[in-house]
Structures are given as structure tokens and as C-alpha cells.
Amino acid sequence: MASEDDEETTGDAPETARPEAAKAEQAVDPKIAAAVAAAEAAGAQNGESVRIDSWIWAVRLVKTRSLGATACKGGHVRVNGQNVKPSHTLRIGDEVRLRQENRERIVIVKRLIRKRVGAPVAAQCFVDNSPPPPPREAVAPAGIRDRGTGRPTKRDRRELERLRGLMSGGAGRPHGQ
Template identity: 40%
Template sequence: MPEKEKLRIDKYLWSIRLFKTRTLAADACKAGRVKLDGNNIKPSHEVKLGEVYQVSKGPDRKVIRVTGLLESRTDAKTAVGYYEDITPVEQTPAFKSMFQAPVLKRDRGTGRPTKRDRREIDGLQEDFFEKGDQ
């Protein structure tokens, strides 16, 4: 694949398939969702080998290390070779899904919840999410 010595971060994130379009990658940089050493970077930032970036995309957060510069978008199998995903296990979606929300079960045939039941359910969920954010 073609490699380049100078490459913009928005083009790099698009080419390794972290973002669907280059515009989305540039918008993420402008919004402060792409960081280098904890500092926001502009879409025109030049990518260098070995740099570590923190990329937030919705609820997902990835930490990637640059292992190669890829100028054009390629298939996913090839793109994986140009970065190393060093995201801690605690931040992966699979790990988070185990601890997201309690599963509330109701006995079959009990009908819809009453207003009182609904308030109790909402209270349980609010308590859970408040404790999880801290």
C-alpha cells in the first residue's frame, strides 16, 4: 500500500477506518474527541510513527498507536496493520456491556406496571447510573 511521510490526522483516521468519512474525522478533531497526550489536536495535525492517540466515538473510546502511515482507504484487514489498538480492557464495549444496567424482570402475566411500579423502576435505574458515574 502507498505510504507517505506526511499525513494529516483526519485523513489517517479515515484511511484506517475509524471514521466512515474524512469529514466525520475532521469534525471529531474539531470537537476535541481526538487527543494526543491529553491535548486536543486539529485536523491538520501531522501523524508520526509511534504516536498514541485517544479517539472518542460516541460511547466508545479507543487508544491507538500509529505503526504505519496509510494514505488511501483500504479494506479493513489491511488497515488493521497500520495501527495498534492499545485500549485498556476496562474501556472496551464488551467489558462495559457486562456492567451497564440491571435487568429488571416482571412475572409473566402481571400486566403493565402501575404508576407506583414505574416510579420504583425509574428510581432503581437512576440510583444505578449515579453510582456508576462516580
């Protein structure tokens, strides 16, 4: 019986260490957890490397791998403060700065993956330290007409011209011509 008690106590020790990990796993959606497992299987194994252009495509920072390579060649991608070529190899913990569309993305590499994955899984492969995007400018909608009302009448067109003239700061077309 002593051997059974020993087995129970040895079995309990790992379980007491596991509740924190089990709670963390329960907090993650099971679908995401399965996708993460698939991404890890598709990821780089020990000793293998991942190219920067391939990684930024895989974690969905750019739409295509060739756009990632073009961004690297154009000097828009920096790893640990230095411009890199598309063939630069990444390591876990590297800081990647990607400049695109008047915005700079700053990410820290958490996991190396080679294949493109879904957005929830991709978000777990890096820590995003980017500043928030600038607010979008509010643009007044163009003159919207109800559906089925047909073309504007001459009176409607004159009102639109008058409004456009006021909005653009000009007087529009001079009268009498």
C-alpha cells in the same frame, strides 16, 4: 570452482537470515499480504506527511473523513496527549486517542496510510491499546407475536397493558374507566 562455492555460501547467508521473515509472511493470509503491499504503495512516502483526520478515516476509526475532521475540531482527538486540529501531521509511534460513542479508542501509529483500506489491512496500521468496550445492556424483547396471527384481541391487549403496568412500576389504567 572456488568461485561457485563462494557464490553458494554468499547465497546461503541471506537465506539463513530469511526463515524467520518467511515464517512470519506465511502466517499472514496471502490476500491480506497483497492488500498490505497495495496499502504501502498508496501510503506516504519518505518525507511525506499524513493528516490526522485522513489517517483515522483510512484506518477505519471513523466512517468519513469529514467526521474525523469534526471530531478533531470538537476536541475528541488527542495526539500524544494534546488536542489537535484536523490538519495535524502524524508520525509513526504517535499515540492517538479518539473519544466516540461513550468509548475511548487508544491506538499507536505503526504505518502511515493516506487511502482507505480494508479492515484486515487497517488493523495492521496501528496497535490498539483501547480498553474493552462495555458490555451491552440486555434488553427484554418487546411482545413478539407469531407471524400471521393478526391484531391482538381485546383480551390480549388487556394482558399486555397489565404486563406493561407491572414492568413500569405503575398500575396502568385504573379499572372502571
